[in-house]
Amino acid sequence: MLNRLSLLSLALAAAFGASAHAASTTQYLIIAENGKQIGQQVVQHEDDGLTRVRFSYKDNGRGPELEEQFRVGADGTMTEYTVKGSSTFGNAVNEHFERKGDQAQWKATSEQGSKTVSGPAAYLPLNSSFEVVSANITALAATPDGKLPLLPSGTLSQRVLDTVEVTGDDPAHPQTQTVQLLAQTGIGLSPSFYWATTGAKPRLFGVVIPGFATILEQGWQHNGAALAARQKAAESKMLADVATQLQHPLTGLTVVRNARVFDSEKATVGAPSDVYVLRGRITAVLPAGAPVRGAVNQIDAAGRIMLPGLFDMHGHVDRWSGALNLAAGVTSVRDMGNDNAQMQQMLDETIAGTLLAPQVVPAGFLEGESPYSANGGFVIKDLAQARNAIDWYAEHGYPQLKIYNSFPKAILKETVAYAHSRGMRVSGHIPAGLRAQQALDAGYDEIQHINQVLLNFLVTPTTETRTLERFTLPAEKVAGLDFNAKPVKDYVAELAKKQISIDPTLSAFAFLKQRDGDMSEPFGPVADHMPPDVKRGFSVGTMKIADDATYQRYQKSYDKMVQFVGILYRAGVPIVAGTDDLAGFTLQSELQLLVKAGLTPAQALQVATRNGARYTRTSNERGSITPGKLADLVLVDGDPTRNIADVRKVAAVITRGYLIYPREIDATLGIAPFVQEQPAVQALAPVSTNHASAGGNDGARARIEALARQRD
Known part of the structure; x- marks a missing residue:
C-alpha cells in the first residue's frame, strides 16, 4: 500500500512539472468507503504566495476535473481566484474573482457581479476544490468570533467540536499531530464538517463523508475510520438536539378537527372530518363536530386539506436531509442506494427518536465491479457474491433490490430470480450492454429514471x-x-400488461436542458425562499450545452420525456413519484411535472400516497387516512387537489407520534416560510374517563382485591 501511494505521489507531483519556486506540496487522496481510490487533490504552494490546485474524482462514471489558482491577503481571505475545468456532468467551469481594496468583482459561466466591501470577506466559488475550505479555515481562526462575511452574500461560521491525536501511516518513520473537528455553517442547508490541523494558522487535514469517502492528507489514511467514528458521534449529538427542538411529542389521544381528508383510493376530497390519533396511529375518522370522548389534545385544522404522508420513492437519505423531507410533508422515503452501515445507523436513530427523519424503506444496492462502478451497497463479481448480498438485504428487512449500471449481465436473470425467491421486488438501472426490454425479460419489476x-x-x-x-x-x-411507432407502442403495452412500475424522476432530469444562468425549472418556485447561496446554485448549468441549436434539441427531448410519462400513465403503467435530488422540494416539483405530463393534481397526489405505499409493500399501514394505519398526516393550506403548487404550503405534519411544524424547520435552515400560520395544539378539559393522576401502589390494590375475592 505504501509503495503504491509513494508511486502515486511521484506521478502527481510530476503532473505539475518541475518548478524552482515550489515551496511545498500537499496531497490528499480520495478513498471510497470500500477502500478504492477514486480521486485526489494536489495543492502546490509557491514562494510568491500563489496556490495551485488540481482536484478530480470519479465515481459512478462521472466526476469533476478542476484546476485552481489563488492568492490570499493579510486577513487570509482570497484576493484573486481562478478555476477552470469541467463539472460532474461535463459542463465547462470557468470562474474568476478579484478584490482590489474595497472593490470585489467576479464572473462565472452563470453569473457576474461586483460589490463594495470593507474588512475580511471570503468569496464563495460555484465550483471549487477543498483547498478553498482550507483557506477559509485559516481565515476564520483569525476572527474574534469565528464568523466571516461571504461574497456575494451570507456569513460563514465555524466552531470546534472535537480534538484528537493522529499518527502517520509509516511505523518506520513515526509521526503524530493533533487535529480538530470543525463544524461550518452558513453554506448550504446543513452543516459541513472538516478535520483541520491546530495552532495559530490551522488548515485542512481531511474531510470525512460517512458512507461515501474520506479525503485525507497522504500518509495519514489509516486514521479515516477513527475520525469517522468521532465525527459521527459529534454529529449525533447535534442531530439529537435538533430532533428534541423540532419534534413535539403528541401525548395521549389527540383529535385533529375539521380537516378535509384526501381519499387516496378515489383521488377525491371528502367532507370535513375529525381524525383521532393515539400512539402514532389513526384510531378513528369521524364526521366533523362528532362528540369528543376522552381526547386530551385537539388541533383545529380550520378546514385545511389533510393528505396522507407523502412518499419520495427515490431518495438517497443522509442524516441531515430529514428536516427538508418532513417540512415538505414527506413522511416516507424509499432509499434507492446507500452505504449499508450508514443506513442501519439512520434506521436505528429514527426509531429511537434521536434523528429528525421520515420513515425509510430501504432498497438494497447491488453493483458489479468495473472501472465505472458506483461504490455503495455491495459491489460484486459473480452470482455467489450476488446471492450473499441478497441474503444480507433480505435478513435486514429490505423489501427491494436495486441493480446498477455495471452489474454483470450474464448473471442478471439468475440474480433477479433469487431475489424474488427471497420475497424482494427488483428494480434498477439497465446494466450496460442491455436494453430495458432485456431487463424486463430477466424479471425486473420496476425501472428507475426516464x-x-x-x-x-x-x-x-x-x-x-x-x-x-x-x-x-x-x-x-x-x-x-x-x-x-409500433415498437414504442408495443413496449408501453408490455409495461402495462406486466404492471412494471416506473420511477421517472422527471425533476432530477430537468438538468438536461438547463443552461448556465437560467433558473432551474424544478426549483424556480422555491428559489426566492432559499438562502442566497442555495438560490445562486439553482442557476448553474449541469450539462455541456454548446449552442442554441443544442439547447433547443435538449429542451425538446426533455419535454418529450415528460410527455412520455403521461403516455405511460394513461396506458395503465404504474407511476411512482421519486426525486434523486434535493430532499423535500424536489418531490413537490416532481408532482408539478406529473401534472404537466397530463395527470390531474389529485391523480399526482394519489401517485405520491397510494402508489408509494403500494410499491413499497406498506399499504397495510401507510398511504391512506384509515383507522389502524400509521398517523402520517399532512395539513396543507390551499387546495393541492386543484392547484398542485399548493402542495408546498405545508402547515403541519404528524408522523411517528410527533407534531412537526415546517415553519420552525424553515427558520432553523434560513428558509423563508411557505405558510404564515401553524395550527396549535390545545389541551382539552378532562372528562370522566380521565384520572387526575396515573397508576401506583399496585401492592395495596392487590391486597384489597384479594380480600374482596375471599368474600365472593
Missing part, C-alpha cells in the same frame, strides 16, 4: 451507458423519437 426507460430505443451493443452517454444520448435523440 432516461433508462427510453434508452431502450437508443442504445446499440457498443453504447457505454456507464458514462455520461446515458444522459447525452437521450438529450440528443429523444426529440426525434416517434412515440406512435
Whole structure:
C-alpha cells in the first residue's frame, strides 16, 4: 500500500512539472468507503504566495476535473481566484474573482457581479476544490468570533467540536499531530464538517463523508475510520438536539378537527372530518363536530386539506436531509442506494427518536465491479457474491433490490430470480450492454429514471451507458423519437400488461436542458425562499450545452420525456413519484411535472400516497387516512387537489407520534416560510374517563382485591 501511494505521489507531483519556486506540496487522496481510490487533490504552494490546485474524482462514471489558482491577503481571505475545468456532468467551469481594496468583482459561466466591501470577506466559488475550505479555515481562526462575511452574500461560521491525536501511516518513520473537528455553517442547508490541523494558522487535514469517502492528507489514511467514528458521534449529538427542538411529542389521544381528508383510493376530497390519533396511529375518522370522548389534545385544522404522508420513492437519505423531507410533508422515503452501515445507523436513530427523519424503506444496492462502478451497497463479481448480498438485504428487512449500471449481465436473470425467491421486488438501472426490454425479460419489476426507460430505443451493443452517454444520448435523440411507432407502442403495452412500475424522476432530469444562468425549472418556485447561496446554485448549468441549436434539441427531448410519462400513465403503467435530488422540494416539483405530463393534481397526489405505499409493500399501514394505519398526516393550506403548487404550503405534519411544524424547520435552515400560520395544539378539559393522576401502589390494590375475592 505504501509503495503504491509513494508511486502515486511521484506521478502527481510530476503532473505539475518541475518548478524552482515550489515551496511545498500537499496531497490528499480520495478513498471510497470500500477502500478504492477514486480521486485526489494536489495543492502546490509557491514562494510568491500563489496556490495551485488540481482536484478530480470519479465515481459512478462521472466526476469533476478542476484546476485552481489563488492568492490570499493579510486577513487570509482570497484576493484573486481562478478555476477552470469541467463539472460532474461535463459542463465547462470557468470562474474568476478579484478584490482590489474595497472593490470585489467576479464572473462565472452563470453569473457576474461586483460589490463594495470593507474588512475580511471570503468569496464563495460555484465550483471549487477543498483547498478553498482550507483557506477559509485559516481565515476564520483569525476572527474574534469565528464568523466571516461571504461574497456575494451570507456569513460563514465555524466552531470546534472535537480534538484528537493522529499518527502517520509509516511505523518506520513515526509521526503524530493533533487535529480538530470543525463544524461550518452558513453554506448550504446543513452543516459541513472538516478535520483541520491546530495552532495559530490551522488548515485542512481531511474531510470525512460517512458512507461515501474520506479525503485525507497522504500518509495519514489509516486514521479515516477513527475520525469517522468521532465525527459521527459529534454529529449525533447535534442531530439529537435538533430532533428534541423540532419534534413535539403528541401525548395521549389527540383529535385533529375539521380537516378535509384526501381519499387516496378515489383521488377525491371528502367532507370535513375529525381524525383521532393515539400512539402514532389513526384510531378513528369521524364526521366533523362528532362528540369528543376522552381526547386530551385537539388541533383545529380550520378546514385545511389533510393528505396522507407523502412518499419520495427515490431518495438517497443522509442524516441531515430529514428536516427538508418532513417540512415538505414527506413522511416516507424509499432509499434507492446507500452505504449499508450508514443506513442501519439512520434506521436505528429514527426509531429511537434521536434523528429528525421520515420513515425509510430501504432498497438494497447491488453493483458489479468495473472501472465505472458506483461504490455503495455491495459491489460484486459473480452470482455467489450476488446471492450473499441478497441474503444480507433480505435478513435486514429490505423489501427491494436495486441493480446498477455495471452489474454483470450474464448473471442478471439468475440474480433477479433469487431475489424474488427471497420475497424482494427488483428494480434498477439497465446494466450496460442491455436494453430495458432485456431487463424486463430477466424479471425486473420496476425501472428507475426516464432516461433508462427510453434508452431502450437508443442504445446499440457498443453504447457505454456507464458514462455520461446515458444522459447525452437521450438529450440528443429523444426529440426525434416517434412515440406512435409500433415498437414504442408495443413496449408501453408490455409495461402495462406486466404492471412494471416506473420511477421517472422527471425533476432530477430537468438538468438536461438547463443552461448556465437560467433558473432551474424544478426549483424556480422555491428559489426566492432559499438562502442566497442555495438560490445562486439553482442557476448553474449541469450539462455541456454548446449552442442554441443544442439547447433547443435538449429542451425538446426533455419535454418529450415528460410527455412520455403521461403516455405511460394513461396506458395503465404504474407511476411512482421519486426525486434523486434535493430532499423535500424536489418531490413537490416532481408532482408539478406529473401534472404537466397530463395527470390531474389529485391523480399526482394519489401517485405520491397510494402508489408509494403500494410499491413499497406498506399499504397495510401507510398511504391512506384509515383507522389502524400509521398517523402520517399532512395539513396543507390551499387546495393541492386543484392547484398542485399548493402542495408546498405545508402547515403541519404528524408522523411517528410527533407534531412537526415546517415553519420552525424553515427558520432553523434560513428558509423563508411557505405558510404564515401553524395550527396549535390545545389541551382539552378532562372528562370522566380521565384520572387526575396515573397508576401506583399496585401492592395495596392487590391486597384489597384479594380480600374482596375471599368474600365472593
